[in-house]
Amino acid sequence: MSCESYDWKAYALGEMARPERREAEAHAAICQDCREEISTVRMTLNALSTLRDEEIPRRIAFVSDKVFEPRWWQRIFNPNFAAACVIAGAILVHAFAHPAESPARVQAEIDAAVTRAVAEVEARHAAQTQQMLSVYDDRIEQMYKTTTGLVRQ
């Protein structure tokens, strides 16, 4: 490529893509004229960089003014406010749908459940005892019959 095909201003301003930049640098390494062109552009940019920013004489600040404040409907349609409303609504609906129970009622329900459980266990034990007694009676009766038969013999 010829020297004219390289945009040395874009190169010095950091606007050249990396592959293009590498190719340009390879050319500059062997071309004195292009190196001088780069040097001149950089000298201009360095000179420009000596100009410092001035401090602003008066800080700019705004105060709240009703003219610029959002209207009521803008506040309502604010995403955060809308999300808070949805959450609050959900809590209220849940509270009405599932009202909280009194402690006495809860205690009574617990007592009744315990009583039912105890009765069920007692009934189960009584049935088991009755079954065991029945088996025991049968065995005694059988032993009695066996003993009586032996005596007769």
Next chain:
Amino acid sequence: MIFREVEDRDLIAKARRGDVEGYNLLVSRWEKRVFNYLLRLVANREDALDLCQDVFLKAYQNLPKLDDPARFSGWLFRIAHNEAFSLLRRKRPEIRDGEMDVESQAAAAESGGRLFPLELSLAVDSALKRLSDDQREAVLLKVYQGFKFDEMAEILDCPLSTVKSRLYTALDVLRSALAPVALRGRPGR
């Protein structure tokens, strides 16, 4: 507790909800850059300060129209550009967007070798004033504000080729004006 840098987008979101303090913080981040851009463009402190206030007021009023908060800087400088050129047109009606100040450019090119080696920054300030408004603005946006060519094209609302043309012409004029000073300022000369 998690610490996170407050970004412009956070402040923009606050300002959009009507939080003036959030907007003031955003202003404090950008006012110096915008002021210096305007100052070098209109070359008058009072005008630059008035324009700066107008720019931030218009930015606040138009924040809801900003589609992408990541492009706030370009959008803000677009407003600053419009305000500055509106003032320049009122003060100098003969100057139009895109029109070259040929006399100033020629004077700069001719007087390049006659500049005295005063402080380099003074020479730069003087050299910048010799550029046309469009050329000077291109230098300000690229060299001092660091915008890319495509961002400049958006701010100036013109083709990228126009941006490059203005900037390159300006750099040639500045090179002619500043080369003697810069060379004299080099060690050993």
